[in-house]
Amino acid sequence: MANLRPLGRQAKKANRSDSEILLLSRNSHQSWSWPLGTHCAFRKPSRAAMATTCTPSTASLITTISRSRFTNFVCHGSRIRDHGGSSLSALPPNQPVISHFATHARGNICNLHCRRYEAPGSKANTAVACSSQCRCCGRSAAGPLGSPSIRASCSSHGHDVMAPIRQAGGTPLTYSQLQPSHAATAASAQLVRRRSLATASASAPEAPASEGSPQPLRSGDLDELLYTSGGEAPYYRGPLELREVPDSGVGVFVTEDVPCGTLLLACYPLALLRGRPTGHSTHAPAAPALLPSPMELAHALDGAIMSPLAAAWMLGLYDGVDDDEDDGDVSDGGSGEGDGGRKRRRLAQLRQLFRQPFDATSAAAPDADEGEEELGFRDAAGVAAKGVRCPLPAEAVARVVTFNAYGEARPDPAVAAVKSLSGEHLSGCVGLWPPFSLINHSCAPVASYGLVGDVMVVRAATDLSAGQQVTISYFGRRALAPLELRRAYLAQHYGFICSCERCTLEAAGLEEEDQQAGEGDGYGRLRGEGRNGAGAGTARLPPELPAFLENLHTTCSRAAAPHLNDMLTGRRWMAAAGGGGGTGVNGAVRRDEPVSELVEELSELYNYLSGCWQQLLRAAAAAAATSGTVAEGEEEEGVEDAAATGGGGLSQQEVFWLEGSVFVLLDQLLVVLGTLGLLKRVEEQHQRTAAKSMASGEAGGGRKGALAAAAKGGSVRRVAASPGGKAAGRAEVDGVVVVADESGSAAAAPPLTALAAMRAVASRRWRVEELTRNFLMPYVDLLAQAQEVAAAVAPGSDLAVACAVRLLYGIQAVLGPESDEFREAEISCYDALSARYGILDYDVYEQILEVCVKQYGAQEVRLPGLAGEAVPAAAPQPPAAFLLDGGAGEGGMVGLHIPAVPVDAEVVEE
Numbered sequence: 081m082a083n084l085r086p087l088g089r090q091a092k093k094a095n096r097s098d099s100e101i102l103l104l105s106r107n108s109h110q111s112w113s114w115p116l117g118t119h120c121a122f123r124k125p126s127r128a129a130m131a132t133t134c135t136p137s138t139a140s141l142i143t144t145i146s147r148s149r150f151t152n153f154v155c156h157g158s159r160i161r162d163h164g165g166s167s168l169s170a171l172p173p174n175q176p177v178i179s180h181f182a183t184h185a186r187g188n189i190c191n192l193h194c195r196r197y198e199a200p201g202s203k204a205n206t207a208v209a210c211s212s213q214c215r216c217c218g219r220s221a222a223g224p225l226g227s228p229s230i231r232a233s234c235s236s237h238g239h240d241v242m243a244p245i246r247q248a249g250g251t252p253l254t255y256s257q258l259q260p261s262h263a264a265t266a267a268s269a270q271l272v273r274r275r276s277l278a279t280a281s282a283s284a285p286e287a288p289a290s291e292g293s294p295q296p297l298r299s300g301d302l303d304e305l306l307y308t309s310g311g312e313a314p315y316y317r318g319p320l321e322l323r324e325v326p327d328s329g330v331g332v333f334v335t336e337d338v339p340c341g342t343l344l345l346a347c348y349p350l351a352l353l354r355g356r357p358t359g360h361s362t363h364a365p366a367a368p369a370l371l372p373s374p375m376e377l378a379h380a381l382d383g384a385i386m387s388p389l390a391a392a393w394m395l396g397l398y399d400g401v402d403d404d405e406d407d408g409d410v411s412d413g414g415s416g417e418g419d420g421g422r423k424r425r426r427l428a429q430l431r432q433l434f435r436q437p438f439d440a441t442s443a444a445a446p447d448a449d450e451g452e453e454e455l456g457f458r459d460a461a462g463v464a465a466k467g468v469r470c471p472l473p474a475e476a477v478a479r480v481v482t483f484n485a486y487g488e489a490r491p492d493p494a495v496a497a498v499k500s501l502s503g504e505h506l507s508g509c510v511g512l513w514p515p516f517s518l519i520n521h522s523c524a525p526v527a528s529y530g531l532v533g534d535v536m537v538v539r540a541a542t543d544l545s546a547g548q549q550v551t552i553s554y555f556g557r558r559a560l561a562p563l564e565l566r567r568a569y570l571a572q573h574y575g576f577i578c579s580c581e582r583c584t585l586e587a588a589g590l591e592e593e594d595q596q597a598g599e600g601d602g603y604g605r606l607r608g609e610g611r612n613g614a615g616a617g618t619a620r621l622p623p624e625l626p627a628f629l630e631n632l633h634t635t636c637s638r639a640a641a642p643h644l645n646d647m648l649t650g651r652r653w654m655a656a657a658g659g660g661g662g663t664g665v666n667g668a669v670r671r672d673e674p675v676s677e678l679v680e681e682l683s684e685l686y687n688y689l690s691g692c693w694q695q696l697l698r699a700a701a702a703a704a705a706t707s708g709t710v711a712e713g714e715e716e717e718g719v720e721d722a723a724a725t726g727g728g729g730l731s732q733q734e735v736f737w738l739e740g741s742v743f744v745l746l747d748q749l750l751v752v753l754g755t756l757g758l759l760k761r762v763e764e765q766h767q768r769t770a771a772k773s774m775a776s777g778e779a780g781g782g783r784k785g786a787l788a789a790a791a792k793g794g795s796v797r798r799v800a801a802s803p804g805g806k807a808a809g810r811a812e813v814d815g816v817v818v819v820a821d822e823s824g825s826a827a828a829a830p831p832l833t834a835l836a837a838m839r840a841v842a843s844r845r846w847r848v849e850e851l852t853r854n855f856l857m858p859y860v861d862l863l864a865q866a867q868e869v870a871a872a873v874a875p876g877s878d879l880a881v882a883c884a885v886r887l888l889y890g891i892q893a894v895l896g897p898e899s900d901e902f903r904e905a906e907i908s909c910y911d912a913l914s915a916r917y918g919i920l921d922y923d924v925y926e927q928i929l930e931v932c933v934k935q936y937g938a939q940e941v942r943l944p945g946l947a948g949e950a951v952p953a954a955a956p957q958p959p960a961a962f963l964l965d966g967g968a969g970e971g972g973m974v975g976l977h978i979p980a981v982p983v984d985a986e987v988v989e990e
């Protein structure tokens with residue numbers, strides 16, 4: 081599992097229940113100090129407490145935490161296994177305000193979460209002291225003590241949200257985040273003990289709200305996080321600068337180290353079109369049909385009145401003409417600038433624009449008519465200015481929109497939940513956010529992004545080092561597709577051949593496919609042909625792997641997926657149940673389609689898919705072996721070493737990519753596995769029942785008698801008499817319609833229909849151990865792999881969040897909330913949400929998690945029957961399908977729905 085360790089649920093529980101934890105004392109003007117080498121004082125050692133222990137031996141020293149005006153200090157540190165520890169470094173005394181912030185050391189060994197509470201009346205936006213350095217890895221995540229470059233905030237309900245926001249140029253965000261916590265005292269008393277996810281179970285009766293049932297999101301909680309201060313126009317630019325990037329034009333780079341979750345950019349749109357509001361639904365994404373098209377946006381912009389700043393951006397944004405290409409023209413035309421002239425000029429112009437805040441006064445006014453040119457815009461210097469007409473001709477506007485616009489099919493679930501509190505219902509939209517448009521794409525991006533209302537927010541999705549390019553993924557789930565498919569998509573939609581690190585690596589590998597001992601990366605290394613011969617002669621990957629990978633996706637998505645979709649989705653079941661008989665919509669299964677045929681078909685598919693999966697895993701394992709794989713407990717260092725040295729084998733990252741390339745396969749396996757189990761069980765039950773009836777019939781005289789006898793015994797309820805045939809009959813066995821024919825032979829037992837199967841499934845209790853063994857375990861196993869893939873390839877994306885959330889619930893169902901695996905899964909969840917929303921206060925994290933659980937259908941993992949409750953006998957419901965889709969605003973590549981029906985369960989005999 082990932083190597084990231086934020087505070088876990090246990091830590092939270094410990095704090096909540098053990099109020100003795102020394103650091104958790106609110107609102108008292110008090111200071112603490114620890115002599116060197118003493119442990120943080122947890123009176124009741126818990127696992128969390130132990131993990132948080134700071135000792136010199138783990139190189140974690142707390143010298144003093146200085147006094148003065150700070151009032152409250154909460155430290156949640158956690159550390160997993162035996163890697164180093166969390167560290168609070170020394171703070172000089174008598175700082176005006178002291179705070180620590182969360183260092184979310186993704187990829188580091190340790191993690192530290194510290195929260196500060198302001199004294200009532202004190203100014204939360206006073207510069208705070210931040211200094212924290214991991215002694216294990218030496219990484220520093222903050223500016224110097226007392227530096228005004230970092231601000232911290234208190235949330236309105238008394239918890240704080242620690243988002244290190246840096247004032248590195250640009251206008252800092254001015255919103256409620258930086259205001260004093262107006263209700264810190266009162267709210268801290270109101271701390272609601274939320275029902276822990278860990279203890280929530282399918283069977284748990286709804287607890288009264290006061291007993292800590294999940295609280296609905298309160299706008300105040302996320303306002304702080306989401307920059308919705310009302311009125312003020314948020315703009316924020318972190319420590320970013322523009323640079324030239326070979327083959328990609330201009331790109332955005334960080335000028336200093338920033339930790340994962342750091343806000344990098346928040347800006348207003350130059351223009352934005354929203355679709356018709358559809359409200360927030362937990363399951364149903366906004367219909368794509370409601371999304372305005374980019375061409376509508378281009379049309380709206382054509383000839384629109386806009387601020388001089390916006391007009392300058394329109395001229396500066398990439399329009400599909402490469403700078404190099406244009407250079408030739410320019411010099412040929414006698415500009416005298418020579419090669420690189422336009423490039424340099426453009427870079428200089430963009431740098432100047434990038435420095436200007438792009439806030440609400442910078443936008444276009446597409447609906448403005450002539451007279452409204454007088455409207456108050458402002459120019460690049462921030463001076464009030466007249467509006468100007470869009471300086472580009474229609475076709476150029478269309479090109480700018482094509483290459484720079486961003487569309488979101490549905491709003492982010494957490495944002496939507498917050499917005500809906502104030503009656504605002506977001507919908508899909510298309511818009512242009514100029515500073516955001518300068519960020520290049522990578523198939524292994526390092527930043528996440530999303531819309532908060534109209535504001536585009538970009539965050540570091542991993543720790544970034546000074547000088548590193550900020551990249552995002554232009555597509556969602558396609559990030560998990562193989563090279564050729566990704567490239568085809570980017571070429572078609574964005575007009576470029578991706579030259580990101582991952583593509584370069586994979587392409588290099590493909591080119592070297594036929595070479596002998598490799599010096600290169602990629603597939604050469606995959607085959608154990610690593611540098612200096614490392615790995616040669618040891619485990620080797622199948623030589624056909626590259627082709628295998630490239631073909632697999634095509635096969636699965638084009639052949640298997642539609643087939644499965646058609647056969648297994650809720651729509652189909654619904655159509656089967658929906659009456660009319662015969663075929664339903666979209667060629668749905670016939671009411672009388674025999675289960676055995678479906679089973680056979682699915683079995684074949686399953687064998688094929690699982691063969692592919694096994695092959696892939698073997699390949700990945702073999703590759704890992706060639707890299708001189710890491711011993712247990714040395715995972716992180718090993719990976720780092722491998723990555724750093726470019727060692728002979730395959731780095732963990734490459735393994736992730738490999739696995740990611742067939743991510744689609746995993747979904748399909750899940751669906752097939754689950755459905756197959758379901759059908760097999762029902763069929764077996766059907767056969768048992770038929771055999772029973774036969775036996776009774778033989779003893780009691782004829783099939784008709786058998787049915788009657790069975791009905792008498794309570795297991796079969798007779799619903800129809802023989803239509804006249806000597807041994808025919810029809811009965812319903814707990815929802816399964818059994819129609820006896822006239823042959824009298826067991827083999828001639830009538831086919832169980834798909835519809836009847838669903839009914840049977842829906843009306844039964846499930847045997848827990850069967851569920852666990854046959855369905856949930858493989859499911860969770862696959863999810864765990866998927867989660868790692870998603871975290872590596874698309875951190876902070878919908879996909880990564882969905883995987884992490886579903887894994888959490890899967891592990892809860894299978895291994896329980898006390899298991900180590902659960903804790904690790906929770907850490908993954910926290911990581912995924914932090915990468916998306918920034919470093920989160922635990923309570924906010926819990927709230928967002930709840931929203932995501934609904935959004936991604938994770939609760940469906942809690943299959944009926946796990947807690948022993950009966951599944952309501954009812955007509956088959958269409959499964960509450962959930963879709964693992966892509967990053968912000970993107971649909972999935974394949975769009976498989978995973979049925980949420982309980983599957984592979986054995987009917988408990990009564």
Ligand SMILES: C[S@@+](CC[C@H](N)C(=O)[O-])C[C@H]1O[C@@H](n2cnc3c(N)ncnc32)[C@H](O)[C@@H]1O
Nearest residue numbers: 328329330398517518519520521576578579580
């Ligand atoms: C939204 S713009 C990004 C900013 C752009 N680099 C510029 O100079 O304005 C998108 C364009 O940048 C270039 N680009 C972005 N990511 C790239 C990548 N990974 N490889 C190659 N070109 C890329 C492509 O030309 C693409 O159409």
